[in-house]
Amino acid sequence: DTGVSQDPRHKITKRGQNVTFRCDPISEHNRLYWYRQTLGQGPEFLTYFQNEAQLEKSRLLSDRFSAERPKGSFSTLEIQRTEQGDSAMYLCASSLAEGGGEQFFGPGTRLTVL
Amino acid sequence: QQPVQSPQAVILREGEDAVINCSSSKALYSVHWYRQKHGEAPVFLMILLKGGEQKGHEKISASFNEKKQQSSLYLTASQLSYSGTYFCGTGAKDTGRRALTFGSGTRLQVQP
Numbered sequence: 001d002t003g004v005s006q007d008p009r010h011k012i013t014k015r016g017q018n019v020t021f022r023c024d025p026i027s028e029h030n031r032l033y034w035y036r037q038t039l040g041q042g043p044e045f046l047t048y049f050q051n052e053a054q055l056e057k058s059r060l061l062s063d064r065f066s067a068e069r070p071k072g073s074f075s076t077l078e079i080q081r082t083e084q085g086d087s088a089m090y091l092c093a094s095s096l097a098e099g100g101g102e103q104f105f106g107p108g109t110r111l112t113v114l
Numbered sequence: 115q116q117p118v119q120s121p122q123a124v125i126l127r128e129g130e131d132a133v134i135n136c137s138s139s140k141a142l143y144s145v146h147w148y149r150q151k152h153g154e155a156p157v158f159l160m161i162l163l164k165g166g167e168q169k170g171h172e173k174i175s176a177s178f179n180e181k182k183q184q185s186s187l188y189l190t191a192s193q194l195s196y197s198g199t200y201f202c203g204t205g206a207k208d209t210g211r212r213a214l215t216f217g218s219g220t221r222l223q224v225q226p
Contacts, residue, residue, distance in 0.1 A: 033213055042116075042201045042216030043156065056213060091155060101205070101212055103146065105155040 002026070004106030006092050012112045013082055020078045021109045025094030032075050033103060034067055035091040043091055043105075049075060050097055082113045115139050117204045119217035126192045126224045134187040134220045136202030144205035145178050145185040146214055151198040159187075159200075192224045 005024045013019050025032045031050050035043035046065065047057045051072035064082075069075040079086055089110050093103040117138040124132055136145060144163050148156035160169045162178035162185060169176055173190045189196055199221050203214030 031212065035216075040218070042203070042219050043214075045213040045215065048213050058213075095212075097212075101144065102158055102161050103203075103214065104158055105148075107155050 004092055004094050004104055006090075006106040006109050008109055009107060010110045010112075012114065014114050015084060016081055018078065018080045019082060019111065020076055021090055021092075021111075022074060022076050023092030023094075023106060024074045025092070026104060028096070029094035029104075030072065030097050031095045031101070031103075032069055033093040033095075034075070034077050035093065035105075037089045037091055037108070038087075046077075079111075082111075084113045087111055087113045116215055117202055117217040119200075119202060119220050121220060122218070123221040124223070126196075126222065128194060128224055128226055129191050130224075132189045132192060132222060134189075134200050134202075134222070136185045136187070136204070136217055138183045138204050138206075140183065140204070141207040142178075142180065142183055142204050143207045145176070146203040146205070147176055147185075147187050148201045148203065149196075149198045150201060150219075156201060189222070192222075194224050194226065197222055197224045 007022045033048040034046040037043045047067050049069040064080045067077045089108045091108045092106045095101050095103045120135045146161045147159040150156040176187045178185045199219040201216050201219045203216045
């Protein structure tokens with residue numbers, strides 16, 4: 001049984017560069033979520049998908065952020081023109097649409113923008 | 115609106131009990147509890163969906179008071195492995211959103 005996986009686990013980039021993260025959810029889960037977490041805070045919702053449809057985006061998600069889930073399986077999160085304030089842990093979670101909607105998190109991608 | 119957790123931090127001796135509270139200003143349809151250890155992802159503990167529902171998981175249980183928009187997590191006979199930061203994540207009723215809004219966490223340290 002494989003859980004949620006994310007790649008890469010760590011990313012260091014220079015300000016202004018673009019970065020892309022990948023998330024592979026639990027195989028039978030049709031909902032996928034992206035969260036961002038900074039030190040000392042709880043995860044902060046960014047966006048979520050049901051199958052390939054992006055159903056909700058946080059108002060905090062600037063135009064520099066875009067997410068896709070083209071075939072309803074894995075998802076990518078791209079940040080363009082990174083800023084130092086983008087430094088955070090980016091967490092992916094998945095769940096079933098049915099039932100209680102328990103969300104299971106991946107290990108995260110830690111982004112450091114220099 | 116982020117749910118408010120209390121206390122912000124607590125230190126216990128092994129075997130002691132603790133209660134962590136989560137309070138929201140919005141009507142809720144669900145409360146999720148997670149534990150996160152330093153440098154790791156949040157680990158799902160339990161979900162509460164109905165008002166008054168109580169659930170148990172080993173020596174960890176939780177209750178959900180829908181009218182008060184509050185949930186409490188109960189840790190009994192704490193073990194060293196319980197150390198970590200506990201987060202509640204709430205799902206709001208008004209938008210039917212499935213994404214969660216998390217509190218700032220309660221840091222729990224269990225000492226020998």
